[in-house]
Amino acid sequence: KAGVTQTPRYLIKTRGQQVTLSCSPISGHRSVSWYQQTPGQGLQFLFEYFSETQRNKGNFPGRFSGRQFSNSRSEMNVSTLELGDSALYLCASSLGTGHEKLFFGSGTQLSVL
Amino acid sequence: ILNVEQSPQSLHVQEGDSTNFTCSFPSSNFYALHWYRWETAKSPEALFVMTLNGDEKKKGRISATLNTKEGYSYLYIKGSQPEDSATYLCAFIPGTASKLTFGTGTRLQVTL
Numbered sequence: 001k002a003g004v005t006q007t008p009r010y011l012i013k014t015r016g017q018q019v020t021l022s023c024s025p026i027s028g029h030r031s032v033s034w035y036q037q038t039p040g041q042g043l044q045f046l047f048e049y050f051s052e053t054q055r056n057k058g059n060f061p062g063r064f065s066g067r068q069f070s071n072s073r074s075e076m077n078v079s080t081l082e083l084g085d086s087a088l089y090l091c092a093s094s095l096g097t098g099h100e101k102l103f104f105g106s107g108t109q110l111s112v113l
Numbered sequence: 114i115l116n117v118e119q120s121p122q123s124l125h126v127q128e129g130d131s132t133n134f135t136c137s138f139p140s141s142n143f144y145a146l147h148w149y150r151w152e153t154a155k156s157p158e159a160l161f162v163m164t165l166n167g168d169e170k171k172k173g174r175i176s177a178t179l180n181t182k183e184g185y186s187y188l189y190i191k192g193s194q195p196e197d198s199a200t201y202l203c204a205f206i207p208g209t210a211s212k213l214t215f216g217t218g219t220r221l222q223v224t225l
Contacts, residue, residue: 101159
């Protein structure tokens with residue numbers, strides 16, 4: 001079965017712009033979570049959506065937002081981009097119980113100039 | 114903020130060596146502990162999900178143990194091979210429907 005698909009793969013933006021990243025989970029998975037990876041940092045949790053509702057949120061400013069659609073596809077939006085937002089953004093899908101493993105997408109590498 | 118710590122930060126071993134890493138997490142509440150392998154230019158891939166104190170999981174040459182009472186998990190690799198070179202991440206969940214908190218990982222390099 002198809003894996004987790006993230007688009008776009010690479011993105012270059014300038015400060016002040018906004019960006020939307022997309023994540024299509026594995027069919028049947030209801031949970032989509034988003035993570036930020038920067039050099040020297042572990043995977044930082046952004047938020048998790050389960051059945052179109054935000055179930056958990058990490059410690060990121062309000063410029064970072066997301067949503068999930070009825071088909072479980074999820075989008076993440078970052079407004080007013082800052083240089084420090086340059087990172088690899090990964091999404092992961094799962095059934096959502098916490099007892100099963102996450103399946104990660106290939107990520108979106110965002111560069112903010 | 115949950116503290117999930119992994120040690121060592123990095124490790125360099127020779128092919129054929131056996132090695133192990135540690136993941137430490139708060140012992141007060143426990144729901145599950147995940148292990149992932151993240152190879153360069155690839156996505157993190159799940160190794161194990163551990164849920165019970167005393168759990169032992171095995172996948173080929175890799176195995177893991179769990180002690181929820183003292184808050185740690187060990188990952189063992191027997192007879193390391195160059196293809197085992199990767200960053201190994203653990204992630205902790207304190208309660209049902211809680212978020213995963215990842216450690217910063219142990220970077221393993223296996224040379225011939």
